[in-house]
Amino acid sequence: MKTSESPPPATPPLRLVVADDNPVVRAGLTALLSTHADIRVVAEATNGHEAQEAARRHRPDVILLDVRMPGMDGIAALPHLVRIAPVMMLTYSGESETVREALRRGAAGYLVHGEFTTDELLEAVRDVRRGRPRLTPTAAAAAWPSLAQANDELPTVTGNSGEPLSQVQSTVGQSSSYRSRFRLSRREAEIMDLIAAGMNNQQIAATCFISEKTVKNHINRIFAKLHSTSRAQAAAKWLGTAPGSHPGRS
Numbered sequence: 001m002k003t004s005e006s007p008p009p010a011t012p013p014l015r016l017v018v019a020d021d022n023p024v025v026r027a028g029l030t031a032l033l034s035t036h037a038d039i040r041v042v043a044e045a046t047n048g049h050e051a052q053e054a055a056r057r058h059r060p061d062v063i064l065l066d067v068r069m070p071g072m073d074g075i076a077a078l079p080h081l082v083r084i085a086p087v088m089m090l091t092y093s094g095e096s097e098t099v100r101e102a103l104r105r106g107a108a109g110y111l112v113h114g115e116f117t118t119d120e121l122l123e124a125v126r127d128v129r130r131g132r133p134r135l136t137p138t139a140a141a142a143a144w145p146s147l148a149q150a151n152d153e154l155p156t157v158t159g160n161s162g163e164p165l166s167q168v169q170s171t172v173g174q175s176s177s178y179r180s181r182f183r184l185s186r187r188e189a190e191i192m193d194l195i196a197a198g199m200n201n202q203q204i205a206a207t208c209f210i211s212e213k214t215v216k217n218h219i220n221r222i223f224a225k226l227h228s229t230s231r232a233q234a235a236a237k238w239l240g241t242a243p244g245s246h247p248g249r250s
Contacts, residue, residue, distance in 0.1 A: 013040040014129055017058060019051035019074070020066040020090070028206030029064065029090075032118060039125065046070075048077030055084040061129050062086050067093040067102070075101055082106035088128045089139075090121075090209075096142035103143055110139035113209035117190060121209075182225050182238075191218050192226075196235040 016033060018041055020026045030041045043054035047069040055063055063085050065074040074089060075098065081087050088109035089102050099110055108128045111121065115136035124134035135143060184192060187208070194204045201219075205212045219231075228234035 011038065013038050014062065014126065015040055015042045015058065015060045016125070017041075017043045017045060017051060017054045017060045017063045017085075019045035019048070019054075019064065019069070019077075021046045021069040022066075024202065024206045025066075025209070028203065028209075032207050033122070033125070036122060039122070048072030048074060048080075051077050052080050055081055060085050062088060062125055064088055064090045064125070065107075067091040067098060075105065078102060078105040078107060082108075086128050086131070088124065088134065094138040094142070099139045099142035109134040110136070110143070112136045112138045114211075114214070116209070117186060118208070184222060184225060188218055188222050188225075191215065192222055192234065192238050195219070195222075195231050196238050 016039060018026055018029050018033075020029065023046075026044055026046075030044060033039050033041055042058040042060055045051040045054050049072045051063065051065060051074075052072075054060075063081050065077065065081065065087050067074040067089060068091070074091070078087060082105070086108040087106065088111065089107050090111050090113070092113045094112040102110055108131075109124055111124060111134065115138060116124070127134050190208065191204055194207060199207065201212050201215045205215045208215070223229065223234055226234045226237050228237060
């Protein structure tokens, strides 16, 4: 008689500590990452000291770390944190010296807000856990001279369509494969999904890691492409609930 095999054990979720002093960015990151079954935010921190305490207590798989924070900033906290878990910098600070110092102190990745999509962030977090470094174009350009000189293994450039590190160009949000029948860019389609989900501009800005002004500019372009004058009208067309319309995503 054949016995049924036991299902393979479920893979434990990737455990994250999120450290950022901006409560809106922190909340947006936590909400975004927590919607995925394979990722769990186990603690938040507002500065380097809190990040160290959270890392020691929870022993996460990856730490997401801002650069500029009060008390102890991310750069100062890095040498202590990298002994516990891989650290990926997630910050608005894209200055060359800051990027190089973070990598010198052991950061496993460096993402600059506004240079990656939600999907690219998730992919980067998973890659860093696997030991694969990830950089966005600004960070890659800053790190390139020292990496080339050291002949290190080149990291993956997030938001760069797989181009070699020496040919870094910021092309996030322009991939034609993500265009809908409304001819939205990938970023515009992402923002339209968030509008349809009921998010306001501040929430969208925090989720997409861009400024509210940039969100407004995207929305103006979206409304023009969808021939809409309000969020409700645009959402109805995007979701296919407006008379004679079809969902924006095929």
